[in-house]
Amino acid sequence: MSGPREFLTLSGRWVVEARRALADGPTWRGQLFPQMKKLGVDSVPVAVFVAVFTGIVLALLSSYMFTRAIPLYFVGTLVAKAVMLELGPVLTGMALAGRVGANVAAELGTMRVTEQVDALETLAISPHAYLVTPRVLAATLMFPMVTALAMAVGLLSGWFTAVNLLDLTSVEFLRGARQFYNFKDIWFGLVKSASFGMAVATLGCFQGLNARGGAEGVGRATTRAVVLGCQAILVLDAFWALVLL
Amino acid sequence: MKRSNEFAVGITVLVAAAVVVIGAIALGQLRLGRGDDIRTARFRSIGGLGPGASVTLRGVKVGRVAEIRIAADDWVEVDFRLKPNLELPDQPAAIAAPATLFGEWRVNILPLDDASDDRGVQALLAEASTIGGAVWPGTTLPDIGELTLQASRIAGDIGSITNRIEGALDSNAVADVKASLKDLRATVVRLHNLANAQSENLTKLTGNMAKTSDEVDLASRRFNTVMGRVDSATMNGQLQDLVSTTRQTSTALRDMTADMQAIVRDVKDRRSSLVRVLEASDSLLTRVQSGRGTLSLLASDSALYYEATSTVRQLRQLLADIQANPRRYFRFSVF
Known part of the structure; x- marks a missing residue:
């Protein structure tokens, strides 16, 4: 890619190819579950690890802030709101952008520089249908699942911290968590994370399939996929906050 | 391999869905x-x-x-x-x-x-x-914002009242009040002395009047006797009338003397009450002059007044600041 013009051309071609690829179900259907496992299920430990420490830090930070007029049960409010609305989806998305984006970009980039993608095209198999569509669909479907688990783990770790390290009971923590709860808090985070998954996988595939120049090009594409994936997550986060909140 | 993938994905999706549903029910306190x-x-x-x-x-x-x-x-x-x-x-x-x-x-x-x-x-x-x-x-x-607004208005009213008090009770006014209190004390002392003097005079007056009345009565009797003799001598009856009139006058004078005695007794009683009132006033004024008590402090020490005014000003500033910058006093942050 030498400039914005070429980038826009490629993007347009990708939209057209995506429509064709989605219609080619038999080609991508077999790849969907393996990709869902690889991009989603295998990412659960990373997301849980991030969520555990997010919950702990949130509980401790909020107790540090709520020292005067604000009652301590607002620790539950802050942990629940922050984990469900923002930190759960965004931090999970960031972690998965590194793992999934790098994985996808490196895999497809290697296939591109070793001419495996050319071989698929020679066999009349659309790389978009066989490689891109299952990965994008898998990430779009599995990111919300992983995020939901991360939210639950973040809340639990925040509760555990509040009960064991702060002068707070389970009842008080739950009272705070329920104080300003709205079901929108949950689905808002899940909708965001689905869009994050789609963006991360799409950018990883895009960078991978457009990798040039051997191993160095693959490395460059991988780095760019991760960086762009993180940036896309932040941009989408702001977009959803504007649109849905 | 394919079956294991499907199983892992299925378990993950089921667990995530269960977490979402259970979390929504628990946090939303929904009753199913x-x-x-x-x-x-x-x-x-x-x-x-x-x-x-x-x-x-x-x-x-x-x-x-x-x-x-x-x-x-x-x-x-x-x-x-x-x-x-x-x-x-x-x-x-x-x-x-x-x-x-x-x-x-x-x-x-x-x-x-x-x-x-x-x-x-x-x-x-x-x-x-x-x-x-x-x-x-x-x-x-009303919520706390409206209550704060009302409190701000009340503080404003208190401020304007204190400003008016400030205008009315300047240092000259306090000096005038002090001078008035001194004059009042002197007046009370004079009234006390006058009451004592007048009481003695009235006592003497009533005593003299009683004595005079007795003497008039005696003279009247003597005169009556003389006139009887004259009347019997003259047999005209005019002198008898004159004596009768004089006797009535003497009786009226005696009644008046009795009334005056009653008045004097009443004045004596009132004098004791007046003396008590004057003693109380004297004590009060002594305390005011000696600098004891709230009234004395208000009259002699302006610090209390200025402290109250300053407190009200600070309350107004605080309320205005709370309204303008609520985050300074109530911090609530997600991050």
């Missing part, structure tokens, strides 16, 4: 399998009330606000999802009010007759209840 009682109240304005806000009956949480919608004729209708089989008042009314300082609102269900002593609230409830039907009348109480 039991039919909730849906009731509706009508408000002119709902203040900060929102879906999910608690509904309480006699202080016990009995439900939540389920839905809020705009109704016809400038009304807002609020649906409450209440626990089933609640014993509600015969004529319930819904009062929405702030529950905490942090924007949390709550609806209290009360009997319409006991809802509030405030006339404004009663008028709103009466207006809402005139429509009738199954919809409860409802109204809101």
